[in-house]
Amino acid sequence: MTYTIEAHGLVKRYGARAALDGFDLTVPHGTVHGLLGPNGAGKTTAVRVLTTLLRPDEGTASVAGFDVARDGAEVRRHIGLVGQHAALDEVLSGRANLEMFGRLSHLRPKAAARRAGELLDRFGLADTGRKPVKAYSGGMRRRLDLAAGLILSPPVLFLDEPTTGLDPRGRAEVWAAVRALVADGTTVLLTTQYLEEADQLAHRISVVDRGRQVAEGTPEELKKTVGGDRVEIVVHDPADLPAAAALLGPDAETDPDTRRVSAPAPDRMATLTAVVHDLRAHGIAADDVAIRRPTLDEVFLHLTRSAA
Template sequence: MKPTPIDKGSAVTVRGLVKHYGETKALDGVDLDVREGTVLGVLGPNGAGKTTLVRCLSTLIKPDAGTATVAGYDVVRQPRQLRRVIGLTGQYASVDEKISGFENLYMIGRLLDLSRKDARRRAGELLERFSLTEAAGRPARTYSGGMRRRLDLAASMIGSPAVLYLDEPTTGLDPRTRNEVWDEVKRMVADGVTVLLTTQYMEEAEQLASELTVVDRGKVVASGRTEELKAQVGGRTLRVRPADPDQLAPLAAVLDDSGLTGLATATVDTETGTLLVPVLSDDQLTAIVGAITARDVTIASITTELPSLDEVFLSLTGHRASTPRTGSGSADAEEAAA
């Protein structure tokens, strides 16, 4: 009998997950939930524990402590049943480059105990879905990087998984190919697949994830929706654009002299013709807007902005977010430790 997930509507539920590699705590009491039919982005710098988490949840390694339930199955007590309802795409395409795209998918289908007929049918469906039909008979080694990654995603979908793990799926891809992968992930989620995505790329997280969990040194340091994390870090920026750019400097001087900006100062951005004012509270925001509107100045626009996700990441982990790179990338530190 399937165990009932701890949280109703949760496809993945993790409580107190621990994994050690010698003296290194790759996971140190991780808790997280992934709601059905959504994407949870797991963010963190290299060595944070992201890949170890995916390995535990996909039954590749056993946790040392804690519990995890995926699609109703316990990852430790029911690994064989669980493997039938999950898919995994790692940082690098894992296809066999010596055989064709069709043969790769057919082989995986047979390994998943599909009949020959069903394996052929499923391979054909996925080749068409991932725009690989014309290249189906070619050896995978002749595929471009984007085609191989799409083939890898197709391979992870052979068993029609309820939950899909994407472990830094766009590492080393160029911007065009990265966008193609993002589009495919969005289609899968639209079809009801639940996705756990690990990434260091903030743009990727904002594009795909409905909720985020930030891990650092094996611990969860924050979780919530993107806007919630931005608000948690604190601080907003008021962006004021007067109709007359000559009013920028006088407005900045007035605000600084009034003390409304606190210890910070108003900054003039001459390129965009705007005044940037750091804001820490609603009361401060109200007072600053009041002081601006009290001036005999025509305002073209006035908006507030939350911190960027890169700033949130830096604040929470002390590390800057990674910039997407093309070419081969490096695996997480804990992957090497494994």
């Protein structure tokens, strides 16, 4: 497998504190890789090292085949970086911002104007390209920020919490833009605190805590680390909780506050069908019966709590 981003044993210290403490990462070409972790886990420090903004104290890393310590200029030619806060001029129009970034990237005026037009079309901003950025919505600003990071068509894009502060519509707009980039072959490293975002976008996820990777896998693989599917029943009458728990067997767990009882469901559909039949047969009224998979929130809490 071809890895576009690799890191092995990265260490970055600030005084006595290690922001990265043996950090490892491999990201295959043309995928979205998510970095999840609590505040201070080292996600942003890892991005800064991989984008040559910081030098590691120990370890090695490469991006697009270039060593981040020895070949910093080449790394920067092959990457785009979108930070946590939009780096846009509020007074200039969207088009003028992109042309400015193009000129700063050493494009000639005509080439910068042509590239600005291409990116405005690509991100659905062509109709608003003449408006000042201060008139843009949050989602539009973030899409324009993404466009600015792609002025030179980099094969690798780093997104550091790209949807922080956006409403659901704005987040959906950014997600659509990221999916389109990956469909065209861009490799994306995404740091986020929104677990739904990682679940929606990432092909694989690394959970980071205290400067090192504590788990890695697809969203589904990580969910399996905290258990498989479970069947859940919400009984109408709290008095029926013991009877409902008896139907689910010795592994059933009850929560009187929510009138909920749950148990492992190794065979999703067979278990659900049997539970509905048994509830009717025993005259137990239920407000809800469902098969539930673990969420990334549960994975996140389980893994970071274990690491701590």
